[in-house]
Amino acid sequence: MNINIVCREIEENDRRIEELKVASNNLYNISCLDCSDLNIEDRVGNTGYIDFITPDDMNEAFNKGVDIYRRKFINILANIEYENGSVKKTLSTLFQRYSGDDGLWMIGGDKNIPTLMESYGGVNIEQFNLIRRLLEEKSVDITDEIYKKCRITEYNPGYNLSNYSIDRISPRKIYLEIIQS
DSSP: OOOHHHHHHHHHHHHHHHHHHHHHHHHHHHHHHSEEEETTTTTOOTSSSOOOOOGGGGGEEEEEOOOOTTEEEEEEEEEEEEOOOOOOEEEEEEESSSSTTOOEEEEETTTTSSSSOOTTOOOHHHHHHHHHHHHSSSEEOOHHHHHHTTOOOOOOOOOOOGGGGOOOOOEEEEOOEEEEE
């Protein structure tokens, strides 16, 4: 392989990581202004991760916090509305994969509630941008491009591949869940 190609690929990867760090910090800082802290104390899920939060734990559609490993996280309770009028509730927890590393965030959640998006390989720029829009606008129309680039899958992370399903009805809108106090 040509060394120039390798160098360009390394530079492109470094640029992408920096963009992800900026996007994640921007999202976390915006959410700091617009949502409340979720104090999870020293709780962890069965896997040792932050995969235990349910809608009952949340007091807003967006919450933020820090887990026992000092990793930032953001919870999003959102509904997906489909063209046929059906609605699916999702709960997603975006979290830093490693404490202090803003370049790699993942999406997880409780095994009984679907997540909004899949994050294999890490949350991408398009996903951060969609979440930011959702936070700012409270509702986002879903295009085919957004659906694909943001990996909207309504995935149930139940640690069993038989739980994986993608609805064949195209989603038309994502909106934040209204939580009554």
